[in-house]
Amino acid sequence: MDYGDKLFWLSVVIQRKYAQVCAEFDLTPSQATLLCAIRDEPRQMADLAASLGMTKNALSQLVDRIARRGLVVRAGSAQDRRVVMLSVTPEGKVLAEAVYAEVAKRLPEIARNLDADDQRAFERTATAIVDTTDLSAPPGPNRPTTP
Template sequence: MTASPGFGNHLVCLSTLIQRRYAQICAEHDLTTAQAQLLCLVKDQPRGMTELAQLLGLAKPGLSGLIDRTERRGLVQRTSQNNDRRLCTLISTPEGKEIGDALYADVAARLPEMFGHLSPADRCTLEKLVDAALHEER
């Protein structure tokens, strides 16, 4: 079965709406979307630079700049293993974890509100379809 010709365009429009809402929520927490994504990735566990680059889809120079800016705000910190600066791990500071947790909760509560006009059954169906699509991408 093929999708209707406008389906791809509808997906792009939906993506734009979600990104816009996400950016608004991030701004309310005084974060860029990139800083928010970084905080959510390290709020509960340390992550290495290679893993972060892959998860965020960034080249190492771009990731380093993002980390530098976020570190200057006191939200994350680099740790070295065995005093080898090449083996750097990023961890959340207590303030970064607090902001990351608050952002995560806010996103979890407010993004689904975009679909509040749907019936409970339709929302459930949408959730299952999104889960299936994400599972397929992994």
């Protein structure tokens, strides 16, 4: 396997672990990602769609599903009536914080078979990748979407 293959399979391992955690909270990975993206502050729907690599229509359908569960609410912007803001409800905030904490606790398990030095190197590398990536930018032809 070449480097690209290994990164592909690392992505699969991470997505599988993430999906397991999400399922334990009765959420799809997309729902959990959305909740975690807005857990600290409301965001514009258009910006969220771009950041999450989704069409506005797909995001709207996702929001409809979790709004029915009472986890998010849409509201107009005070500055611009055309802008729709999305925020978590108190119940959604609790759930988002719980999911986020569990993911942060359990994702490092993917490196459990590495020795201590390799685990630290993996952490440094993952940190460098995240710190040098513009997570707010929409995916494009040369930008992969997030899992």
